[in-house]
Amino acid sequence: MADDQRQRTTVTIYGQHYRIVGKDGPEHVEKVASMVDDKMRELKVSNPYLDVSKLAVLTAVNMCHELVHLQEQSEDGKKEEDK
């Protein structure tokens, strides 16, 4: 990807700033950052003794779990279409 197509967006997640570089615009990056921030805060409520790194790992696990389920659904949908 050409460097001039890459956009830089700074977001705040769980009180830390991150500069995200990619082809997606600020609106998408801020939506994603806000979802991660929300999930970390939600997990903190049910797991108050977790430190930030474990909280973030479990947030990643949670997101990845949803991703795998959606990928499987999407593949099942394609198989149905092919029938």
Place this chain on the structure above:
Amino acid sequence: MADDQRQRTTVTIYGQHYRIVGKDGPEHVEKVASMVDDKMRELKVSNPYLDVSKLAVLTAVNMCHELVHLQEQSEDGKKEEDK
């Protein structure tokens, strides 16, 4: 969900153990944990100075980014079907 339907699986992600509780079986949980572990190690290569918590947050951002894209594609697919 009844408590007896919940399964407990212990996984290792980036050298730390996590006990994941949910309705999914060990195979799914281990796949998800392995994807998160892989992504953390991949991001560490390109960002060697990041600490574990930032690495985990960026992994969550990455997973969430893919999730949002797939959700959008899935919604577009449904809209196409409705036409």
